[in-house]
Amino acid sequence: MAFPDSFVEEVRRTADIVRYISDHVSLRKTGASWKGLCPFHQEKTPSFNVRSEPPLFHCFGCGEGGDVFKFAMLHERVAFPEAVEMIARRFGVTVPENRFDGGPDRKAREEMLALLEAAAQHFSHNFWTAPGTRAREYLLGRGFKKETLERIRAGASPDSWDDLLGALRKKFAPPLLLQAGLILERQDKSGHYDRFRNRAIFPILNEGGKVVAFGARALDGSEPKYLNSPETPVYQKGRTLYGLSWAKDAVRREGRIVLVEGYLDVARAIEAGVAEVAATCGTALTTNHARLLRRFTENVVMNFDQDEAGQKASTRSAEALLEESLQVRVVELPAGEDPDSYLKTAGADAYRQRLTAAPVYMEWLVRRAAGEHEVGTPQGKAAYFNTLLPALLRIESAVERAAWLPLIVASGGLDERAAEQELRRAIAAKRSSVHVPASPAHEAPAQARTGLLPAEKWLLALMLEGRAGVEDALDMLHDVDLQGLRSEEVLRAAKGLAAGGRAVTPEALADTVGEESRRMLREIAVDGPPTTGVTPGDCARELKCRPLKARMAEIQRDLGRASGPDLEALLEEKLQLKRQMAGL
Numbered sequence: 141m142a143f144p145d146s147f148v149e150e151v152r153r154t155a156d157i158v159r160y161i162s163d164h165v166s167l168r169k170t171g172a173s174w175k176g177l178c179p180f181h182q183e184k185t186p187s188f189n190v191r192s193e194p195p196l197f198h199c200f201g202c203g204e205g206g207d208v209f210k211f212a213m214l215h216e217r218v219a220f221p222e223a224v225e226m227i228a229r230r231f232g233v234t235v236p237e238n239r240f241d242g243g244p245d246r247k248a249r250e251e252m253l254a255l256l257e258a259a260a261q262h263f264s265h266n267f268w269t270a271p272g273t274r275a276r277e278y279l280l281g282r283g284f285k286k287e288t289l290e291r292i293r294a295g296a297s298p299d300s301w302d303d304l305l306g307a308l309r310k311k312f313a314p315p316l317l318l319q320a321g322l323i324l325e326r327q328d329k330s331g332h333y334d335r336f337r338n339r340a341i342f343p344i345l346n347e348g349g350k351v352v353a354f355g356a357r358a359l360d361g362s363e364p365k366y367l368n369s370p371e372t373p374v375y376q377k378g379r380t381l382y383g384l385s386w387a388k389d390a391v392r393r394e395g396r397i398v399l400v401e402g403y404l405d406v407a408r409a410i411e412a413g414v415a416e417v418a419a420t421c422g423t424a425l426t427t428n429h430a431r432l433l434r435r436f437t438e439n440v441v442m443n444f445d446q447d448e449a450g451q452k453a454s455t456r457s458a459e460a461l462l463e464e465s466l467q468v469r470v471v472e473l474p475a476g477e478d479p480d481s482y483l484k485t486a487g488a489d490a491y492r493q494r495l496t497a498a499p500v501y502m503e504w505l506v507r508r509a510a511g512e513h514e515v516g517t518p519q520g521k522a523a524y525f526n527t528l529l530p531a532l533l534r535i536e537s538a539v540e541r542a543a544w545l546p547l548i549v550a551s552g553g554l555d556e557r558a559a560e561q562e563l564r565r566a567i568a569a570k571r572s573s574v575h576v577p578a579s580p581a582h583e584a585p586a587q588a589r590t591g592l593l594p595a596e597k598w599l600l601a602l603m604l605e606g607r608a609g610v611e612d613a614l615d616m617l618h619d620v621d622l623q624g625l626r627s628e629e630v631l632r633a634a635k636g637l638a639a640g641g642r643a644v645t646p647e648a649l650a651d652t653v654g655e656e657s658r659r660m661l662r663e664i665a666v667d668g669p670p671t672t673g674v675t676p677g678d679c680a681r682e683l684k685c686r687p688l689k690a691r692m693a694e695i696q697r698d699l700g701r702a703s704g705p706d707l708e709a710l711l712e713e714k715l716q717l718k719r720q721m722a723g724l
């Protein structure tokens with residue numbers, strides 16, 4: 141490590157998070173916490189919360205949160221050691237002089253990479269010997285060849301609390317294993333235990349071929365089915381694609397990359413000789429993914445699952461790719477097939493034909509929209525055209541935009557002149573709309589990526605963990621507070637369970653909600669609970685505040701234009717809203 145742990149702990153103890161953040165953000169005390177305007181996204185009413193006990197911050201607007209070091213890293217855009225040093229100096233803690241060549245950052249990274257490589261070797265050794273029998277039988281049973289499993293460095297963790305810990309603790313210190321996400325601390329702080337137990341393990345490599353994380357599939361039906369390493373100094377989900385290091389050469393050769401959803405899709409493609417394949421592994425594609433891909437190719441072929449959730453992921457991911465000016469195609473497989481199953485039954489040649497025949501994104505979108513709306517009716521035609529407008533407007537070239545119109549008109553049975561007029565009107569409206577420049581630290585708000593508001597996501601994560609206070613939080617929320625939330629179905633089901641005196645467990649929830657909600661719960665379980673000190677009650681209050689905040693934003697906008705009695709009425713309403721929010 142760059143600094144001894146004892147030093148980092150001393151800085152953590154000495155630092156006053158409220159004072160440190162107050163240097164940069166104007167904070168006001170409300171109840172047990174401090175509130176202010178978030179420095180990480182643009183807002184007019186405060187969603188940014190800081191607390192001194194435990195010393196953590198979180199933002200309900202953009203979902204950022206963490207400890208004082210995390211704040212400094214985000215705000216000053218520095219790595220962990222630099223953040224520790226800045227805070228040490230701010231609070232007068234003497235910084236030890238132990239700089240190495242290449243800086244503390246590089247040494248710490250190398251140490252962690254060495255640990256992760258050792259862990260991968262241990263898991264792999266397990267896989268091919270007695271402790272890995274179950275994982276080996278599972279993957280061989282799915283028809284994978286030995287060479288493929290060796291190529292992807294398949295591993296196994298036995299049903300044990302300290303298999304990895306016991307094997308590595310002679311060479312690596314537990315704090316490093318903890319930081320690398322390989323072990324967890326026992327609740328009573330009496331020691332540590334392995335994160336991955338009784339699972340088939342897939343090492344995740346960075347594009348340079350170094351092991352940076354692990355994905356692990358349950359072998360005993362336990363949830364979550366797939367468990368991932370948390371983010372660490374060497375692993376950022378939004379910048380990593382599974383299999384990219386193996387695919388690089390083929391991507392350059394074939395001039396395209398195929399994006400699939402899962403580890404086994406990648407393994408099957410490699411086995412079939414379709415080498416230009418990488419996987420997103422359950423996270424939505426980000427702008428950073430798109431930039432990473434651009435370094436290798438401009439052509440992306442997406443082949444996500446055919447279910448509703450997979451199709452939605454396709455749309456979201458395509459937007460991120462198009463923003464970075466990549467060419468996007470979407471593969472269509474027969475209903476019920478994924479790349480793994482299709483390659484297994486139909487073979488590599490048939491799959492390659494599907495890849496080559498894949499329609500470009502816009503064409504796929506038109507076909508999908510035509511299937512989703514009743515284009516036989518006037519309302520259906522309008523809805524169909526409206527779903528396509530945003531994608532059309534994103535196309536910069538007027539020539540390209542015009543070229544799509546005949547297909548859109550034909551697929552929806554539209555009147556061509558009316559469609560042209562609508563498009564022209566939408567373009568004019570887009571040009572005249574005020575462009576609000578984003579702050580440099582601003583990326584897409586959290587809800588744009590997952591479809592969930594941070595308050596929903598955190599509440600659900602705390603619920604899946606069985607944290608105290610969840611029942612009270614559910615009790616605070618009324619039907620009107622849940623309306624329109626992406627998690628509405630799950631939260632209603634949870635309320636129902638709690639009201640009936642039943643425990644709100646992941647299993648009970650999964651039994652009462654539909655597939656899309658189940659998938660959402662799995663995604664949340666994979667990400668784990670928030671590390672921002674946010675409580676179920678905080679989340680419930682934020683959700684109740686939401687409509688009030690929206691109205692407040694409207695009032696603030698209107699205040700500039702109002703006068704006389706209107707102005708007085710607005711000021712009065714603003715005061716009422718403030719009282720209501722304070723009362724929550």
Ligand SMILES: [Zn+2]
Nearest residue numbers: 178199201202
């Ligand atoms: Zn924020």
